[in-house]
Amino acid sequence: MDLRELILDAMRNLTANTLRSGLAMLGVIIGVTAVITMVSIVEGGRQRVVEAIEQLGTNLIFVSPKTLTAAEQREFSGRSKGLIYEDAQAVAAQIPEAGHVAAMISIPARLRRGDRDFTGTVTGTVPDYQIVRNFHAAQGRFLSQEDMAQWRRVVALGRDVARKLFGESDPTGQEVKIADERFIVIGVMEEKGSLHGQNYDEMIFIPATTAMRRFQGTDKLGYLLVQVAERRGMHQALVSLEHLLTTRHNGVTDFDTHSQEDFLIAMDRTVWTFRLMLGGIAAVSLLVGGIGIMNIMLVTVTERTREIGLRKAIGGTRRVILYQFLIESVAISLTGGLIGIVSGIGLALLLGKLVAKAMPGQGDWGAIISPTSILLSFVFAVAVGIFFGLYPARKAAALDPVEALRYE
Amino acid sequence: MTALIELDGIVKRYRTGPIEVLALRNLTLTIDRGELVAIIGPSGSGKTTLLDILGCLSSPTDGRYRLDGADVSALEEEASALIRNRMIGFVFQTFQLLPRHTALQNVALPLLYAGAGREERERRAAEALADVGLADRMTHRPNQLSGGQQQRVAIARALVTHPSLILADEPTGNLDSTSGREIMQLLTSLHRQGTTVILVTHNQEIADHAPRVVALRDGVIVEDRITAGARVQ
Numbered sequence: 001m002d003l004r005e006l007i008l009d010a011m012r013n014l015t016a017n018t019l020r021s022g023l024a025m026l027g028v029i030i031g032v033t034a035v036i037t038m039v040s041i042v043e044g045g046r047q048r049v050v051e052a053i054e055q056l057g058t059n060l061i062f063v064s065p066k067t068l069t070a071a072e073q074r075e076f077s078g079r080s081k082g083l084i085y086e087d088a089q090a091v092a093a094q095i096p097e098a099g100h101v102a103a104m105i106s107i108p109a110r111l112r113r114g115d116r117d118f119t120g121t122v123t124g125t126v127p128d129y130q131i132v133r134n135f136h137a138a139q140g141r142f143l144s145q146e147d148m149a150q151w152r153r154v155v156a157l158g159r160d161v162a163r164k165l166f167g168e169s170d171p172t173g174q175e176v177k178i179a180d181e182r183f184i185v186i187g188v189m190e191e192k193g194s195l196h197g198q199n200y201d202e203m204i205f206i207p208a209t210t211a212m213r214r215f216q217g218t219d220k221l222g223y224l225l226v227q228v229a230e231r232r233g234m235h236q237a238l239v240s241l242e243h244l245l246t247t248r249h250n251g252v253t254d255f256d257t258h259s260q261e262d263f264l265i266a267m268d269r270t271v272w273t274f275r276l277m278l279g280g281i282a283a284v285s286l287l288v289g290g291i292g293i294m295n296i297m298l299v300t301v302t303e304r305t306r307e308i309g310l311r312k313a314i315g316g317t318r319r320v321i322l323y324q325f326l327i328e329s330v331a332i333s334l335t336g337g338l339i340g341i342v343s344g345i346g347l348a349l350l351l352g353k354l355v356a357k358a359m360p361g362q363g364d365w366g367a368i369i370s371p372t373s374i375l376l377s378f379v380f381a382v383a384v385g386i387f388f389g390l391y392p393a394r395k396a397a398a399l400d401p402v403e404a405l406r407y408e
Numbered sequence: 409m410t411a412l413i414e415l416d417g418i419v420k421r422y423r424t425g426p427i428e429v430l431a432l433r434n435l436t437l438t439i440d441r442g443e444l445v446a447i448i449g450p451s452g453s454g455k456t457t458l459l460d461i462l463g464c465l466s467s468p469t470d471g472r473y474r475l476d477g478a479d480v481s482a483l484e485e486e487a488s489a490l491i492r493n494r495m496i497g498f499v500f501q502t503f504q505l506l507p508r509h510t511a512l513q514n515v516a517l518p519l520l521y522a523g524a525g526r527e528e529r530e531r532r533a534a535e536a537l538a539d540v541g542l543a544d545r546m547t548h549r550p551n552q553l554s555g556g557q558q559q560r561v562a563i564a565r566a567l568v569t570h571p572s573l574i575l576a577d578e579p580t581g582n583l584d585s586t587s588g589r590e591i592m593q594l595l596t597s598l599h600r601q602g603t604t605v606i607l608v609t610h611n612q613e614i615a616d617h618a619p620r621v622v623a624l625r626d627g628v629i630v631e632d633r634i635t636a637g638a639r640v641q
Contacts, residue, residue: 005520012508310504313465314565315493315521317486401465405504 010328024296025336027289028384032340032377033347035282040348040367042274047368049267052195053260057134059231060260061238063224068254080249085212085219087248091226094244097237099229102129105211106222111204112177113165120161122178122204124211132227135200140172140187147207151214156187160201181214234259286380289336290388297329297392308396309404322397329389330382337381345369412572412604413439413462418471420457431457433627439606444599446615447608449624459608463496463575464488476572493521497566501578503558505550511537512546515564522569536564540594556587563594574598576607580614592617
C-alpha cells in the first residue's frame with residue numbers, strides 16, 4: 001500500500017472541511033500550546049533562580065546556630081558557647097577544603113546622615129565575604145584586614161542604602177552615624193538584587209570585629225559561610241566541618257549545616273511539582289483533544305460509509321481501511337500538535353518578554369523553550385491520534401461491504 | 409467456451425431482526441467466459457443478493473460458487489478483497505465515485521489497492537479513461553461531470569484492473585435515456601471485445617440488449633433464455 005497516497009488522501013479529506021478539521025484539532029492545539037508555554041516559563045524561572053543562586057557564590061556551606069529545645073538547652077548548658085568567631089577562624093585554618101570562610105553577624109540598627117536615615121540590618125563580616133558571595137564594591141573598597149585588626153568604624157553600603165542616605169552624591173569618605181557611632185563610608189556595593197527574601201542592595205557591612213566589640217559585646221555569630229574550593233570536596237568538607245565544630249563545642253551539635261546544593265535540590269523539587277502539575281494539565285487537555293478527534297472521526301466514518309463500502313468492493317482490505325482512517329486521525333492530531341508547538345513557542349516568547357519587562361535586569365528572556373517539551377508534545381499528539389483514532393478506524397474497517405455500499 | 413461462473417445449489421438466508429429471509433433458494437447457474445447476461449426480476453426477487461454473491465461481497469449460506477475454476481464460496485475477508493480487486497469490476501447505479509478525487513484518481517483507486525506504483529497507476533487509469541471516451545476529462549471531479557460521464561468514469565474504474573468479470577447493478581438507473589443508451593452501448597462493446605458482463609436490472613428494455621436473460625422470482629430462476637436476436641447496435 002502506498003503510504004504517500006494514504007497521507008495525501010487524508011490531507012484531501014481534512015482540507016475539504018477546514019472548519020470541522022480546525023475544530024477537531026482545537027483541543028490538541030490548546031493543550032500543546034498551554035503546555036509548551038507553561039513549561040517554557042517554569043523552565044525560564046528555574047534557570048533564573050539557579051543563575052541568581054550561583055551569582056551569590058558557588059559551592060557554599062551555610063552553618064547556623066540551631067534553635068534548641070528547652071531540654072537541649074538544659075543538657076547543653078555550660079558545655080558550648082555556641083557558634084563563635086573563633087569557630088570561623090578554626091574552620092579556615094583546619095579544613096583544607098574550605099577555600100574562604102565568612103563569619104556573619106547581624107545587628108538591627110538605624111543609620112543617619114544629616115536629616116536622612118535608614119533603618120535596617122548591619123552585617124558584621126570579614127574581607128573574604130566578597131569572594132564567598134561574589135559581591136564586590138562598585139565604588140571605593142570593601143572591608144580590609146586592617147579594618148578588622150583595628151576594629152575600625154568603617155562601613156560599605158549597599159547600593160539602595162547609599163542612594164537613600166546620599167542621593168546621587170559620592171558617599172565614599174563621608175560620615176554616617178550607626179546607632180550614634182560615627183562611621184566612615186569606604187565603599188558602595190555593586191547592584192545585586194534580591195534572592196530568597198534578602199535584598200542585597202539594602203545590606204550594610206562593617207568589620208566583624210567592630211560589630212562584636214562595639215555593638216554586640218559577645219563574639220557570637222549569626223551564621224557562617226564556607227566556600228569550598230572545588231565541588232568534589234563538598235561532601236568531605238561537610239563531614240570535616242561538622243566533626244571540627246562538634247569537637248570545639250565539647251560534643252554538642254548546636255548548629256545546622258546546609259549546602260547550596262540543598263537549596264538547588266529544594267528548588268528542583270518545587271520545579272518538579274510544577275512539572276507534574278503541567279503534566280496533569282497536558283494529560284487532561286490531550287484527553288479532551290483526543291475525545292474531540294474521536295468524535296469527529298466517528299462522524300466521518302458514518303458519513304463516508306458508502307465510500308468505505310466502495311473501497312472494500314474494489315479491493316480495499318480491512319487493514320488498508322484501518323490505516324486510512326488512522327492516518328486521518330493522526331493527521332488531525334499531528335497538525336494540531338504542530339500548530340500548538342508553533343503558537344506555544346510564540347506565546348512563551350511573548351510572555352517571556354513581558355516577564356523580562358516586569359523584572360528588569362534578569363536577562364533578556366523569561367522563557368526557555370525546552371526541546372524536550374517540543375518533542376514530548378509531538379510524540380503525545382501522534383499517540384493521541386492513534387489511540388483515539390483506533391476505535392473509529394476499527395469501526396470503519398469492520399463494516400460489511402454489502403451494507404456499507406447501500407447505506408443511506 | 410469455458411465456464412467462468414459456476415453456481416451450484418446456492419442458498420442465502422438473512423436474518424433481519426426476528427424474521428428470517430430466504431433470499432436465494434437452491435440456485436444453480438453457469439455463465440461462460442465472454443457472455444453478456446442480464447439478470448432481471450422484480451424487487452425482492454433476490455437479484456441483488458445474487459449480485460453480492462457473484463461479486464464476492466458476501467458468501468452464500470449454502471452451496472458452492474466456483475469463479476474461474478476456483479472455489480470462492482467461503483473465503484476469508486482478505487482473500488475475497490483480493491479476488492474483488494483482481495477479477496471483478498463493479499459498476500453501480502449511483503456511480504459511487506469519490507467526490508474529492510479527480511476522474512483519474514477515481515479510476516486509479518483499484519490499482520492502488522493492487523499495489524501498483526504511482527506511474528503505472530496513472531498510465532493505466534489514463535488508458536482506461538481514454539477507452540471510455542473521457543481522455544479530455546481526467547482532471548475533472550465528479551461534480552464537474554454529467555451523469556453519463558460519471559458512469560463512464562465508474563466503468564473505466566471497473567475496467568482498469570482488466571477483470572474477468574464486470575458486474576453492473578442497474579447501471580442506467582440514475583441516467584436519462586440518451587445517457588443510458590450510451591452506457592449500454594459501452595457495456596455491449598466491452599462484451600464484444602471479450603469481457604464477461606453481468607448486469608442486474610428490472611428494466612426490460614435494458615435487458616433486451618443482452619443475448620441471455622436470466623429472470624428471478626422469489627429467489628429462484630424462473631427463466632433462462634437466449635434471445636437470439638438481441639438488439640446489439
